[in-house]
Amino acid sequence: MTATVNRPQDTQLRAPILSARGLVKTFGRVIGLDGVDLDLYAGEVLAVIGDNGAGKSTLIKCLTGALVPDAGHLVLEERPVTFRRPQDARAAGIETVYQTLAVAPALDIASNMYLGREERRRGILGSVFRMLDHRGMRxxxxxxxxxLGxxxxxxxxxxxxxxxxxxRxxxxxxxxxxxxSKVVVLDEPTAALGVKESNQVLEMIKGLRERGLPVILISHNMPHVWEVADRIHIQRxxxxxxxITPDSHTMSDGVAIMTGATNLQDPQPTS
Structure with a gap:
Protein backbone atom coordinates (compact mmCIF):
# COMPACT_ATOMS: atom_id res chain seq x y z
CA MET A 1 0.00 0.00 0.00
CA THR A 2 1.51 3.34 -1.05
CA ALA A 3 1.43 6.13 1.50
CA THR A 4 -0.13 9.44 0.64
CA VAL A 5 2.40 12.26 0.46
CA ASN A 6 1.33 15.73 1.57
CA ARG A 7 3.55 18.53 0.24
CA PRO A 8 3.30 22.29 0.15
CA GLN A 9 1.99 23.27 -3.26
CA ASP A 10 5.14 25.11 -4.29
CA THR A 11 7.33 22.00 -4.00
CA GLN A 12 5.25 20.30 -6.66
CA LEU A 13 6.37 22.95 -9.15
CA ARG A 14 10.10 22.65 -8.41
CA ALA A 15 12.69 19.99 -9.00
CA PRO A 16 14.17 18.66 -5.76
CA ILE A 17 17.80 19.32 -4.90
CA LEU A 18 18.26 15.74 -3.72
CA SER A 19 16.12 12.72 -4.56
CA ALA A 20 16.28 9.08 -3.59
CA ARG A 21 14.26 6.43 -5.38
CA GLY A 22 13.70 2.83 -4.36
CA LEU A 23 16.57 2.61 -1.87
CA VAL A 24 17.12 -0.91 -0.57
CA LYS A 25 19.69 -1.93 2.01
CA THR A 26 19.92 -5.29 3.72
CA PHE A 27 22.23 -6.65 6.39
CA GLY A 28 22.04 -10.39 5.93
CA ARG A 29 18.41 -11.23 6.61
CA VAL A 30 17.73 -7.90 8.26
CA ILE A 31 16.09 -5.33 5.98
CA GLY A 32 17.33 -1.84 6.76
CA LEU A 33 15.58 -0.08 3.87
CA ASP A 34 12.81 -1.51 1.74
CA GLY A 35 12.28 0.69 -1.34
CA VAL A 36 12.45 4.15 0.25
CA ASP A 37 11.86 7.36 -1.71
CA LEU A 38 12.87 10.82 -0.47
CA ASP A 39 12.82 14.35 -1.90
CA LEU A 40 14.58 17.41 -0.53
CA TYR A 41 13.85 20.87 -1.93
CA ALA A 42 15.85 24.08 -1.87
CA GLY A 43 15.39 26.25 1.22
CA GLU A 44 13.49 23.70 3.29
CA VAL A 45 14.06 21.71 6.46
CA LEU A 46 13.05 18.08 5.93
CA ALA A 47 12.82 16.18 9.20
CA VAL A 48 13.24 12.40 9.27
CA ILE A 49 11.57 10.69 12.22
CA GLY A 50 10.93 7.10 13.18
CA ASP A 51 11.17 4.63 16.02
CA ASN A 52 14.38 2.75 16.78
CA GLY A 53 15.07 0.31 13.95
CA ALA A 54 12.86 2.19 11.49
CA GLY A 55 15.75 2.80 9.10
CA LYS A 56 16.51 6.48 9.77
CA SER A 57 20.24 6.03 10.23
CA THR A 58 20.50 3.60 7.32
CA LEU A 59 18.66 6.05 5.07
CA ILE A 60 20.92 8.94 6.03
CA LYS A 61 24.06 6.84 5.60
CA CYS A 62 22.93 5.87 2.10
CA LEU A 63 22.32 9.52 1.26
CA THR A 64 25.75 10.60 2.52
CA GLY A 65 28.02 7.83 1.31
CA ALA A 66 28.57 6.03 4.61
CA LEU A 67 26.65 3.06 3.14
CA VAL A 68 26.10 2.01 -0.47
CA PRO A 69 22.50 0.91 -1.15
CA ASP A 70 21.90 -2.53 -2.63
CA ALA A 71 19.31 -1.09 -5.02
CA GLY A 72 17.82 2.26 -5.95
CA HIS A 73 19.48 5.47 -7.02
CA LEU A 74 20.22 9.05 -5.98
CA VAL A 75 19.79 12.23 -7.99
CA LEU A 76 21.51 15.48 -6.99
CA GLU A 77 20.40 18.61 -8.83
CA GLU A 78 18.76 16.46 -11.53
CA ARG A 79 21.94 14.42 -12.15
CA PRO A 80 22.37 10.77 -11.08
CA VAL A 81 25.08 10.36 -8.45
CA THR A 82 26.74 7.42 -6.72
CA PHE A 83 28.47 7.83 -3.38
CA ARG A 84 30.90 5.06 -2.46
CA ARG A 85 32.25 6.84 0.61
CA PRO A 86 31.49 9.96 2.67
CA GLN A 87 34.21 11.89 0.84
CA ASP A 88 32.23 11.47 -2.39
CA ALA A 89 29.16 13.09 -0.82
CA ARG A 90 31.26 15.88 0.67
CA ALA A 91 32.89 16.55 -2.70
CA ALA A 92 29.38 16.82 -4.20
CA GLY A 93 28.36 19.44 -1.61
CA ILE A 94 26.61 17.29 1.02
CA GLU A 95 27.86 17.87 4.58
CA THR A 96 26.80 15.78 7.57
CA VAL A 97 26.95 16.63 11.27
CA TYR A 98 26.78 13.37 13.18
CA GLN A 99 25.60 13.10 16.77
CA THR A 100 29.19 12.44 17.87
CA LEU A 101 30.21 15.74 16.16
CA ALA A 102 33.65 14.40 15.08
CA VAL A 103 35.62 17.34 16.41
CA ALA A 104 39.22 17.31 17.65
CA PRO A 105 39.05 18.70 21.21
CA ALA A 106 42.70 19.75 21.43
CA LEU A 107 42.52 21.88 18.26
CA ASP A 108 41.11 25.38 18.10
CA ILE A 109 37.83 26.27 16.39
CA ALA A 110 39.37 27.38 13.10
CA SER A 111 41.53 24.25 12.87
CA ASN A 112 38.48 22.06 13.49
CA MET A 113 36.48 23.81 10.79
CA TYR A 114 39.25 23.22 8.26
CA LEU A 115 40.24 19.77 9.51
CA GLY A 116 40.99 17.69 6.41
CA ARG A 117 40.49 20.78 4.24
CA GLU A 118 43.52 22.82 5.23
CA GLU A 119 44.33 25.61 2.79
CA ARG A 120 47.86 26.51 1.75
CA ARG A 121 49.28 29.97 1.34
CA ARG A 122 49.40 31.43 -2.12
CA GLY A 123 52.45 31.35 -4.30
CA ILE A 124 55.70 29.57 -3.69
CA LEU A 125 55.18 29.38 0.08
CA GLY A 126 52.18 27.14 -0.42
CA SER A 127 53.14 25.26 -3.56
CA VAL A 128 56.79 24.53 -2.73
CA PHE A 129 57.12 24.93 1.04
CA ARG A 130 53.55 23.67 1.67
CA MET A 131 52.86 26.32 4.31
CA LEU A 132 49.30 26.60 5.54
CA ASP A 133 47.28 29.81 5.38
CA HIS A 134 46.46 29.95 9.10
CA ARG A 135 45.39 33.59 9.06
CA GLY A 136 43.10 33.11 6.07
CA MET A 137 41.49 30.03 7.61
CA ARG A 138 40.91 31.90 10.89
CA LEU A 148 25.17 31.86 11.27
CA GLY A 149 24.55 34.44 13.97
CA ARG A 168 30.72 22.48 20.04
CA SER A 181 27.21 23.99 -0.82
CA LYS A 182 24.08 21.97 -1.60
CA VAL A 183 22.78 20.01 1.43
CA VAL A 184 23.38 19.91 5.19
CA VAL A 185 22.43 16.79 7.16
CA LEU A 186 22.05 17.08 10.95
CA ASP A 187 21.86 13.87 12.99
CA GLU A 188 20.18 14.46 16.38
CA PRO A 189 21.78 17.91 16.83
CA THR A 190 20.01 18.66 20.12
CA ALA A 191 20.09 15.19 21.72
CA ALA A 192 22.74 15.98 24.35
CA LEU A 193 21.96 19.67 24.86
CA GLY A 194 20.04 21.66 27.45
CA VAL A 195 17.07 23.87 26.69
CA LYS A 196 19.04 27.08 26.05
CA GLU A 197 21.66 25.39 23.86
CA SER A 198 18.98 23.45 21.96
CA ASN A 199 17.20 26.71 21.15
CA GLN A 200 20.46 28.13 19.81
CA VAL A 201 20.86 25.13 17.50
CA LEU A 202 17.27 25.45 16.30
CA GLU A 203 17.90 29.09 15.47
CA MET A 204 20.96 28.05 13.47
CA ILE A 205 18.84 25.58 11.51
CA LYS A 206 16.37 28.35 10.72
CA GLY A 207 19.31 30.50 9.64
CA LEU A 208 20.47 27.84 7.21
CA ARG A 209 16.99 27.71 5.71
CA GLU A 210 16.90 31.49 5.36
CA ARG A 211 20.14 31.27 3.39
CA GLY A 212 18.40 28.88 1.00
CA LEU A 213 20.41 25.85 2.11
CA PRO A 214 18.27 22.69 2.37
CA VAL A 215 18.59 20.76 5.63
CA ILE A 216 17.79 17.15 6.52
CA LEU A 217 17.13 16.92 10.26
CA ILE A 218 17.06 13.56 12.05
CA SER A 219 15.52 13.89 15.49
CA HIS A 220 13.56 12.09 18.20
CA ASN A 221 12.49 15.41 19.69
CA MET A 222 9.00 15.97 18.31
CA PRO A 223 8.56 19.59 19.58
CA HIS A 224 11.81 20.54 17.87
CA VAL A 225 10.73 18.83 14.65
CA TRP A 226 7.36 20.59 14.61
CA GLU A 227 9.05 23.92 15.35
CA VAL A 228 11.55 23.98 12.47
CA ALA A 229 10.52 21.41 9.85
CA ASP A 230 8.72 22.29 6.63
CA ARG A 231 7.99 18.63 5.85
CA ILE A 232 8.38 15.45 7.89
CA HIS A 233 9.44 12.12 6.37
CA ILE A 234 8.27 9.25 8.60
CA GLN A 235 10.18 5.97 8.60
CA ARG A 236 8.57 2.76 9.83
CA ILE A 244 3.43 15.12 6.35
CA THR A 245 3.75 18.79 7.32
CA PRO A 246 3.41 20.49 10.72
CA ASP A 247 0.36 22.29 9.30
CA SER A 248 -1.39 19.15 8.10
CA HIS A 249 -0.75 16.92 11.13
CA THR A 250 -0.19 17.33 14.85
CA MET A 251 2.66 15.81 16.84
CA SER A 252 0.24 13.16 18.08
CA ASP A 253 -0.64 12.32 14.48
CA GLY A 254 3.03 11.98 13.60
CA VAL A 255 3.77 9.70 16.54
CA ALA A 256 0.72 7.58 15.71
CA ILE A 257 1.89 7.13 12.11
CA MET A 258 5.44 6.46 13.28
CA THR A 259 4.32 3.71 15.65
CA GLY A 260 1.74 2.21 13.30
CA ALA A 261 -1.29 3.18 15.38
CA THR A 262 -2.66 5.01 12.33
CA ASN A 263 -1.72 5.45 8.70
CA LEU A 264 -2.26 8.19 6.17
CA GLN A 265 -5.01 6.32 4.34
CA ASP A 266 -7.01 5.59 7.48
CA PRO A 267 -6.64 8.24 10.19
CA GLN A 268 -8.57 6.10 12.69
CA PRO A 269 -6.57 4.02 15.17
CA THR A 270 -5.90 0.49 13.97
CA SER A 271 -7.18 -2.37 16.05
Whole structure:
Protein backbone atom coordinates (compact mmCIF):
# COMPACT_ATOMS: atom_id res chain seq x y z
CA MET A 1 0.00 0.00 0.00
CA THR A 2 1.51 3.34 -1.05
CA ALA A 3 1.43 6.13 1.50
CA THR A 4 -0.13 9.44 0.64
CA VAL A 5 2.40 12.26 0.46
CA ASN A 6 1.33 15.73 1.57
CA ARG A 7 3.55 18.53 0.24
CA PRO A 8 3.30 22.29 0.15
CA GLN A 9 1.99 23.27 -3.26
CA ASP A 10 5.14 25.11 -4.29
CA THR A 11 7.33 22.00 -4.00
CA GLN A 12 5.25 20.30 -6.66
CA LEU A 13 6.37 22.95 -9.15
CA ARG A 14 10.10 22.65 -8.41
CA ALA A 15 12.69 19.99 -9.00
CA PRO A 16 14.17 18.66 -5.76
CA ILE A 17 17.80 19.32 -4.90
CA LEU A 18 18.26 15.74 -3.72
CA SER A 19 16.12 12.72 -4.56
CA ALA A 20 16.28 9.08 -3.59
CA ARG A 21 14.26 6.43 -5.38
CA GLY A 22 13.70 2.83 -4.36
CA LEU A 23 16.57 2.61 -1.87
CA VAL A 24 17.12 -0.91 -0.57
CA LYS A 25 19.69 -1.93 2.01
CA THR A 26 19.92 -5.29 3.72
CA PHE A 27 22.23 -6.65 6.39
CA GLY A 28 22.04 -10.39 5.93
CA ARG A 29 18.41 -11.23 6.61
CA VAL A 30 17.73 -7.90 8.26
CA ILE A 31 16.09 -5.33 5.98
CA GLY A 32 17.33 -1.84 6.76
CA LEU A 33 15.58 -0.08 3.87
CA ASP A 34 12.81 -1.51 1.74
CA GLY A 35 12.28 0.69 -1.34
CA VAL A 36 12.45 4.15 0.25
CA ASP A 37 11.86 7.36 -1.71
CA LEU A 38 12.87 10.82 -0.47
CA ASP A 39 12.82 14.35 -1.90
CA LEU A 40 14.58 17.41 -0.53
CA TYR A 41 13.85 20.87 -1.93
CA ALA A 42 15.85 24.08 -1.87
CA GLY A 43 15.39 26.25 1.22
CA GLU A 44 13.49 23.70 3.29
CA VAL A 45 14.06 21.71 6.46
CA LEU A 46 13.05 18.08 5.93
CA ALA A 47 12.82 16.18 9.20
CA VAL A 48 13.24 12.40 9.27
CA ILE A 49 11.57 10.69 12.22
CA GLY A 50 10.93 7.10 13.18
CA ASP A 51 11.17 4.63 16.02
CA ASN A 52 14.38 2.75 16.78
CA GLY A 53 15.07 0.31 13.95
CA ALA A 54 12.86 2.19 11.49
CA GLY A 55 15.75 2.80 9.10
CA LYS A 56 16.51 6.48 9.77
CA SER A 57 20.24 6.03 10.23
CA THR A 58 20.50 3.60 7.32
CA LEU A 59 18.66 6.05 5.07
CA ILE A 60 20.92 8.94 6.03
CA LYS A 61 24.06 6.84 5.60
CA CYS A 62 22.93 5.87 2.10
CA LEU A 63 22.32 9.52 1.26
CA THR A 64 25.75 10.60 2.52
CA GLY A 65 28.02 7.83 1.31
CA ALA A 66 28.57 6.03 4.61
CA LEU A 67 26.65 3.06 3.14
CA VAL A 68 26.10 2.01 -0.47
CA PRO A 69 22.50 0.91 -1.15
CA ASP A 70 21.90 -2.53 -2.63
CA ALA A 71 19.31 -1.09 -5.02
CA GLY A 72 17.82 2.26 -5.95
CA HIS A 73 19.48 5.47 -7.02
CA LEU A 74 20.22 9.05 -5.98
CA VAL A 75 19.79 12.23 -7.99
CA LEU A 76 21.51 15.48 -6.99
CA GLU A 77 20.40 18.61 -8.83
CA GLU A 78 18.76 16.46 -11.53
CA ARG A 79 21.94 14.42 -12.15
CA PRO A 80 22.37 10.77 -11.08
CA VAL A 81 25.08 10.36 -8.45
CA THR A 82 26.74 7.42 -6.72
CA PHE A 83 28.47 7.83 -3.38
CA ARG A 84 30.90 5.06 -2.46
CA ARG A 85 32.25 6.84 0.61
CA PRO A 86 31.49 9.96 2.67
CA GLN A 87 34.21 11.89 0.84
CA ASP A 88 32.23 11.47 -2.39
CA ALA A 89 29.16 13.09 -0.82
CA ARG A 90 31.26 15.88 0.67
CA ALA A 91 32.89 16.55 -2.70
CA ALA A 92 29.38 16.82 -4.20
CA GLY A 93 28.36 19.44 -1.61
CA ILE A 94 26.61 17.29 1.02
CA GLU A 95 27.86 17.87 4.58
CA THR A 96 26.80 15.78 7.57
CA VAL A 97 26.95 16.63 11.27
CA TYR A 98 26.78 13.37 13.18
CA GLN A 99 25.60 13.10 16.77
CA THR A 100 29.19 12.44 17.87
CA LEU A 101 30.21 15.74 16.16
CA ALA A 102 33.65 14.40 15.08
CA VAL A 103 35.62 17.34 16.41
CA ALA A 104 39.22 17.31 17.65
CA PRO A 105 39.05 18.70 21.21
CA ALA A 106 42.70 19.75 21.43
CA LEU A 107 42.52 21.88 18.26
CA ASP A 108 41.11 25.38 18.10
CA ILE A 109 37.83 26.27 16.39
CA ALA A 110 39.37 27.38 13.10
CA SER A 111 41.53 24.25 12.87
CA ASN A 112 38.48 22.06 13.49
CA MET A 113 36.48 23.81 10.79
CA TYR A 114 39.25 23.22 8.26
CA LEU A 115 40.24 19.77 9.51
CA GLY A 116 40.99 17.69 6.41
CA ARG A 117 40.49 20.78 4.24
CA GLU A 118 43.52 22.82 5.23
CA GLU A 119 44.33 25.61 2.79
CA ARG A 120 47.86 26.51 1.75
CA ARG A 121 49.28 29.97 1.34
CA ARG A 122 49.40 31.43 -2.12
CA GLY A 123 52.45 31.35 -4.30
CA ILE A 124 55.70 29.57 -3.69
CA LEU A 125 55.18 29.38 0.08
CA GLY A 126 52.18 27.14 -0.42
CA SER A 127 53.14 25.26 -3.56
CA VAL A 128 56.79 24.53 -2.73
CA PHE A 129 57.12 24.93 1.04
CA ARG A 130 53.55 23.67 1.67
CA MET A 131 52.86 26.32 4.31
CA LEU A 132 49.30 26.60 5.54
CA ASP A 133 47.28 29.81 5.38
CA HIS A 134 46.46 29.95 9.10
CA ARG A 135 45.39 33.59 9.06
CA GLY A 136 43.10 33.11 6.07
CA MET A 137 41.49 30.03 7.61
CA ARG A 138 40.91 31.90 10.89
CA UNK A 139 39.33 34.82 9.05
CA UNK A 140 37.05 32.60 6.98
CA UNK A 141 36.11 30.51 10.03
CA UNK A 142 35.18 33.70 11.90
CA UNK A 143 33.05 34.82 8.96
CA UNK A 144 31.25 31.46 8.85
CA UNK A 145 30.45 31.69 12.57
CA UNK A 146 29.20 35.28 12.19
CA UNK A 147 27.08 34.39 9.17
CA LEU A 148 25.17 31.86 11.27
CA GLY A 149 24.55 34.44 13.97
CA UNK A 150 26.52 32.48 16.58
CA UNK A 151 27.20 34.95 19.37
CA UNK A 152 28.43 32.54 22.06
CA UNK A 153 31.79 32.06 20.32
CA UNK A 154 34.06 35.08 20.62
CA UNK A 155 37.56 33.68 20.12
CA UNK A 156 38.05 31.58 16.99
CA UNK A 157 41.43 30.39 18.37
CA UNK A 158 39.82 28.90 21.48
CA UNK A 159 40.42 25.13 21.91
CA UNK A 160 37.24 23.14 21.30
CA UNK A 161 37.76 21.20 24.55
CA UNK A 162 37.01 24.43 26.46
CA UNK A 163 33.62 24.90 24.77
CA UNK A 164 30.22 23.87 26.07
CA UNK A 165 28.16 21.19 24.33
CA UNK A 166 26.08 23.80 22.54
CA UNK A 167 29.15 25.68 21.38
CA ARG A 168 30.72 22.48 20.04
CA UNK A 169 27.51 21.76 18.15
CA UNK A 170 27.65 25.31 16.78
CA UNK A 171 31.19 24.70 15.52
CA UNK A 172 30.12 21.49 13.78
CA UNK A 173 27.09 23.17 12.19
CA UNK A 174 29.16 26.16 11.10
CA UNK A 175 31.65 23.78 9.48
CA UNK A 176 28.87 22.01 7.62
CA UNK A 177 27.31 25.30 6.52
CA UNK A 178 30.66 26.62 5.32
CA UNK A 179 31.37 23.63 3.09
CA UNK A 180 27.91 22.18 2.41
CA SER A 181 27.21 23.99 -0.82
CA LYS A 182 24.08 21.97 -1.60
CA VAL A 183 22.78 20.01 1.43
CA VAL A 184 23.38 19.91 5.19
CA VAL A 185 22.43 16.79 7.16
CA LEU A 186 22.05 17.08 10.95
CA ASP A 187 21.86 13.87 12.99
CA GLU A 188 20.18 14.46 16.38
CA PRO A 189 21.78 17.91 16.83
CA THR A 190 20.01 18.66 20.12
CA ALA A 191 20.09 15.19 21.72
CA ALA A 192 22.74 15.98 24.35
CA LEU A 193 21.96 19.67 24.86
CA GLY A 194 20.04 21.66 27.45
CA VAL A 195 17.07 23.87 26.69
CA LYS A 196 19.04 27.08 26.05
CA GLU A 197 21.66 25.39 23.86
CA SER A 198 18.98 23.45 21.96
CA ASN A 199 17.20 26.71 21.15
CA GLN A 200 20.46 28.13 19.81
CA VAL A 201 20.86 25.13 17.50
CA LEU A 202 17.27 25.45 16.30
CA GLU A 203 17.90 29.09 15.47
CA MET A 204 20.96 28.05 13.47
CA ILE A 205 18.84 25.58 11.51
CA LYS A 206 16.37 28.35 10.72
CA GLY A 207 19.31 30.50 9.64
CA LEU A 208 20.47 27.84 7.21
CA ARG A 209 16.99 27.71 5.71
CA GLU A 210 16.90 31.49 5.36
CA ARG A 211 20.14 31.27 3.39
CA GLY A 212 18.40 28.88 1.00
CA LEU A 213 20.41 25.85 2.11
CA PRO A 214 18.27 22.69 2.37
CA VAL A 215 18.59 20.76 5.63
CA ILE A 216 17.79 17.15 6.52
CA LEU A 217 17.13 16.92 10.26
CA ILE A 218 17.06 13.56 12.05
CA SER A 219 15.52 13.89 15.49
CA HIS A 220 13.56 12.09 18.20
CA ASN A 221 12.49 15.41 19.69
CA MET A 222 9.00 15.97 18.31
CA PRO A 223 8.56 19.59 19.58
CA HIS A 224 11.81 20.54 17.87
CA VAL A 225 10.73 18.83 14.65
CA TRP A 226 7.36 20.59 14.61
CA GLU A 227 9.05 23.92 15.35
CA VAL A 228 11.55 23.98 12.47
CA ALA A 229 10.52 21.41 9.85
CA ASP A 230 8.72 22.29 6.63
CA ARG A 231 7.99 18.63 5.85
CA ILE A 232 8.38 15.45 7.89
CA HIS A 233 9.44 12.12 6.37
CA ILE A 234 8.27 9.25 8.60
CA GLN A 235 10.18 5.97 8.60
CA ARG A 236 8.57 2.76 9.83
CA UNK A 237 9.96 -0.79 9.58
CA UNK A 238 12.39 0.14 6.82
CA UNK A 239 9.81 1.94 4.70
CA UNK A 240 8.50 5.45 4.30
CA UNK A 241 5.16 5.56 6.12
CA UNK A 242 4.44 8.92 4.53
CA UNK A 243 5.42 12.57 4.37
CA ILE A 244 3.43 15.12 6.35
CA THR A 245 3.75 18.79 7.32
CA PRO A 246 3.41 20.49 10.72
CA ASP A 247 0.36 22.29 9.30
CA SER A 248 -1.39 19.15 8.10
CA HIS A 249 -0.75 16.92 11.13
CA THR A 250 -0.19 17.33 14.85
CA MET A 251 2.66 15.81 16.84
CA SER A 252 0.24 13.16 18.08
CA ASP A 253 -0.64 12.32 14.48
CA GLY A 254 3.03 11.98 13.60
CA VAL A 255 3.77 9.70 16.54
CA ALA A 256 0.72 7.58 15.71
CA ILE A 257 1.89 7.13 12.11
CA MET A 258 5.44 6.46 13.28
CA THR A 259 4.32 3.71 15.65
CA GLY A 260 1.74 2.21 13.30
CA ALA A 261 -1.29 3.18 15.38
CA THR A 262 -2.66 5.01 12.33
CA ASN A 263 -1.72 5.45 8.70
CA LEU A 264 -2.26 8.19 6.17
CA GLN A 265 -5.01 6.32 4.34
CA ASP A 266 -7.01 5.59 7.48
CA PRO A 267 -6.64 8.24 10.19
CA GLN A 268 -8.57 6.10 12.69
CA PRO A 269 -6.57 4.02 15.17
CA THR A 270 -5.90 0.49 13.97
CA SER A 271 -7.18 -2.37 16.05
Missing amino acids: DRASAAVRD IQTIQNIQQPVETLSGGQ QAVAVARAAAFG LGRCAGV
